[in-house]
Amino acid sequence: xLTIAGTxxxxxxxxxxxxxxxxxxxxxxxxxxxxQMVTVALRRVDLDNPDDDIMKALSxxxxxxxxxTSGARNAEEAIRLAHLARAASGSSWLKLEVTPDPRTLLPDxxxxxxxxxxxxxxxxxxxxxMNADPILALKLQDVGAAAVMPxxxxxxxxxxxxxxxxxEIIIEQARVPVVVDAGIGAPSxxxxxxxxxxxxxxxNTAISIAGDPxxxxxxxxxxxxxxxxxFVAGMGQRSKQASASSxxxxxxxxxxxxxx
Amino acid sequence: xNITLNGNTKSFQEISTISDLLHSLELSPGTVxxxxxxxxxxxxxYSSTTLAESDQVEIxxxxxxx
Numbered sequence: 001x002l003t004i005a006g007t008x009x010x011x012x013x014x015x016x017x018x019x020x021x022x023x024x025x026x027x028x029x030x031x032x033x034x035x036q037m038v039t040v041a042l043r044r045v046d047l048d049n050p051d052d053d054i055m056k057a058l059s060x061x062x063x064x065x066x067x068x069t070s071g072a073r074n075a076e077e078a079i080r081l082a083h084l085a086r087a088a089s090g091s092s093w094l095k096l097e098v099t100p101d102p103r104t105l106l107p108d109x110x111x112x113x114x115x116x117x118x119x120x121x122x123x124x125x126x127x128x129x130m131n132a133d134p135i136l137a138l139k140l141q142d143v144g145a146a147a148v149m150p151x152x153x154x155x156x157x158x159x160x161x162x163x164x165x166x167x168e169i170i171i172e173q174a175r176v177p178v179v180v181d182a183g184i185g186a187p188s189x190x191x192x193x194x195x196x197x198x199x200x201x202x203x204n205t206a207i208s209i210a211g212d213p214x215x216x217x218x219x220x221x222x223x224x225x226x227x228x229x230x231f232v233a234g235m236g237q238r239s240k241q242a243s244a245s246s247x248x249x250x251x252x253x254x255x256x257x258x259x260x
Numbered sequence: 261x262n263i264t265l266n267g268n269t270k271s272f273q274e275i276s277t278i279s280d281l282l283h284s285l286e287l288s289p290g291t292v293x294x295x296x297x298x299x300x301x302x303x304x305x306y307s308s309t310t311l312a313e314s315d316q317v318e319i320x321x322x323x324x325x326x
Contacts, residue, residue, distance in 0.1 A: 016326030041325025044266040050287050054322050084320050087300045088293045204326030
């Protein structure tokens with residue numbers, strides 16, 4: 001069982017709720033994924049379309065909401081959004097996201113660290129979206145992050161876990177859960193992160209823009225479970241040297257000289 | 261009365277409180293968060309918080325996001 005800030009999650013797949021074709025497809029995909037944690041964003045109400053409300057399709061009784069601070073370009077903006085998120089959700093869960101460059105959407109490590117420290121002091125349960133930087137991961141834990149969320153590759157790119165060598169170090173050193181976030185484009189990417197020992201993965205685009213988002217959500221659920229089971233079972237060491245799967249000793253070798 | 265609502269200046273008649281504003285916009289109070297001049301107003305205070313000329317009001321809600 002995955003525990004973050006004292007809350008237990010049986011599913012290790014977190015879903016983002018962006019870019020679905022409709023609220024009903026989103027709700028069906030979330031149900032098919034068996035996830036218990038969903039991310040949401042905060043935006044100004046569209047005053048020309050006041051009925052457009054995601055909360056009609058999703059209940060906070062069923063899912064832990066993890067509001068993000070997307071759109072924040074620095075710590076100050078992220079902190080303002082965090083307080084709005086807490087007022088909207090009535091809970092302290094927060095995915096901290098500080099992305100100054102709209103082209104790459106890469107997280108600002110310095111502003112992320114500053115905001116994490118401040119928000120933890122303000123009583124938030126902070127899960128920072130971060131570069132796959134092992135030293136930064138330690139510093140975020142030092143200031144009280146409840147989990148760390150290193151990126152696999154840039155948001156929405158479906159490139160997979162390009163940061164695997166660094167994510168492995170982050171996992172090895174972690175004192176809090178590690179959630180691989182961003183760039184996971186296929187169930188195999190999710191399985192790979194879980195096989196490495198990630199505690200969970202967060203997936204959005206790969207599911208929401210799939211031809212059949214509901215089926216894709218189910219595929220991700222299986223991949224995450226398979227990857228986790230493999231990690232717990234204990235993966236074999238990688239090696240450059242071949243190691244025979246079949247027995248090398250046996251009676252046939254005397255008769256079949258070429259096998260000797 | 262003119263207020264800046266979600267970044268745009270708008271003119272309202274016969275509105276004095278945040279409750280009045282939400283009602284005129286046909287927004288259910290439980291579905292949004294209101295910031296008045298960068299201070300979050302708790303729902304319990306919507307009916308007692310009065311608006312003034314040139315106030316900056318932000319009305320925010322959750323949307324889909326990753």
